[in-house]
Amino acid sequence: MAFLKLKLHWQILIALALAIIVGLLVGEDGNLFGVTFSAVFDFIGQLFLNALKMLIVPLIVSSIIIGVASLGDSDNLGRLGAKTIGYYALTSLLAILIGLSVVNLIQPGVVEGSAQEIFGLNANAAEFEAQFADKGADDIVAIFLRMIPTNVVDAAANTQMLGLIFFSLLYGFFMTRIANQHAEVQYNFFNGMFQIMMKITDLVMRFAPLGVFALVAKTIASTGLEAFIPLAQFFFSVVLALGLHFLVTLPLLLHVLGGVSPLRHYRAVSPALLTAFSTASSSATLPLTMECVEKNAGVSNKTTSFVLPLGATINMDGTALYECVAVMFIAQAYGIELGLATQFIVVLLALLTSIGVAGIPAASLVAIAIILSAVGLPLEGLGLLLAVDRILDMLRTAVNVTGDSAGAVIIAKSEGEQGILEPEPGAAPA
Template structure:
């Protein structure tokens, strides 16, 4: 069978496996005609990421405005918005509690001997302090200030998705209330823009296997697959927590709240999950998530265009879980036992900061710095997790995207969309 005839997610998976092998073989130094393979991987991977990010602003604006303006009266918008926010708050909290439980049970940061010798706390303290800067709990307020941008054009240029989504929600809300003769032209414009963006997405996704290969090969060539040493238990704790949320919590919600077979949804989201894993960016994956949820899962554009762009910005289950485990791990590495009250503060801050974390790689490091400062832990503790952060970032982004898609399915079902994730009827051959 030709590789080009395989479904997209299988092409991407093959590219992922080949990227690991090639990255291990070529490393950072190997090259041809004076050009290193590492630089070539970096160039191609950056092209693919830039192409995906190019779609984000026009896709988010058009999809939200089309979705909200198509809801009709404020009663429908309020109901859909309430369900969406309620689902996102619930799943993020469940994810944090899963991480908190496993971090306390496994205690990955507890080591024998002097922690400073095991972890080398001061090795990256100066550089890390300069990179992260001074953070405190007051930074959480900035999350909510960013919801209302002073300049929408500047917010779009700077990629401030929270403010852009808020403006698009307002625009779509009042567009639905314009007189038909005034609103018709604008609605058709944004519907056309949204359709164009989906066509561009289809074009870019034809090159996804090449982009994924370059991105993963570059990462493996850079870091290799070295033993994580003392970080192995932390890595396993986060992986186990993410897997629990991904394989247990979310499927149970799909089954009991959505009334659908979770296995069908895993199959429907294959391409989006692999793209999320390879790019470590829920925002960059949004075009593919929309396509998978609408075409494969059967969710209407009315629901997906509202739920998914909002989720790509404020629903960060994997990120919130990771922040919680990381802070507890750092505290344990310093030999500290956090009280129940302090752990409650960690849970609350993880929930709040995960809402405003940008959907780009490594953005959660700043959120972790906020929590560390709030509970009185040194910022140099972040240096403990940098070695494994990239790979865990890829994993938690896949969880973020899957949770968004589960929300779209559950909310669509609650809105009366009964054909979501239902098997297509087979036409039997006529009997002779």
């Protein structure tokens, strides 16, 4: 079949286009023999998501342990770790500042008439305006407490990735500090696990077009295109801010810091970006992101195995940007003008909470709730976001994955790696 001979990203693009058409045609109530198409789409989509999530824990544990153990001495680990954390902090901060600038410029929550009546908000702004204070500290502290799990098995079972990554970092580091005969056995075991997980990843990704079709078709069938109308300005603001980060900030970083062609990079990771968009899960996309960055971009396994799993947990550019815009939008809807000091708190909290947000669909809503509480806004404002959250979740997840993959390339170049994103022989320059 000609479709199966196409490259994966073309298969996914075709699946996306068909999903939009089919979703609009069948709608939420369309059925065959009493079974709704939406239910069928949901079943197939969940199968695909479950298959991807099945890979996450063993892949992350094995890849980080092997990656850290391959670094060898602590000087290499410290240097690579410092570069990775520094890059992720920089890109997240830049994303938040872009979102803050856009939402202040467009002011999507400021509408004619009573915004509270239009959006169906019940809380009285005067009652909570005086409550602006530094709340939610316990929630922020809890993010850092989760970095050291009390039970590693429980952390794995509940996909508490910060704790799992911290344990894997320690395990890989001290693997190089034991006797060679023991270290070799451990290294071979986890290297074998990593190779097996990559093989399983290849198998699962053969079904990616089908999974993408089901997930997107269900979303379109349930919300339709009309879901964007009531919150068009908010939707446009988020899309514009994400677009600026995706098309300006990250390409500039790739060009200036990495010295590589941004266009060539986007081509290399396009299957991962499309999968991230359709699944709205950076964690579920991680196996494919690692494969694209290593095989298509030419980054070494040592760098890929360290930078990308860490990025899937702590580097959420799109999520941090979205959190900032969402909180500012809700404040505007209530007629509350946030001063510079309060906006600074929003920026800081967006940066911190984005670190602890799980890479799964709609997880950022939890982080937004923390920020709303921190600045004194009522949680009912979250209801404003539900109509368009799914589509925006898909977009911001693609931005998250782009930031991770760009980081792997930039850090690999800074480590002196060769052959990264080089043009194929005879190919025209990008």
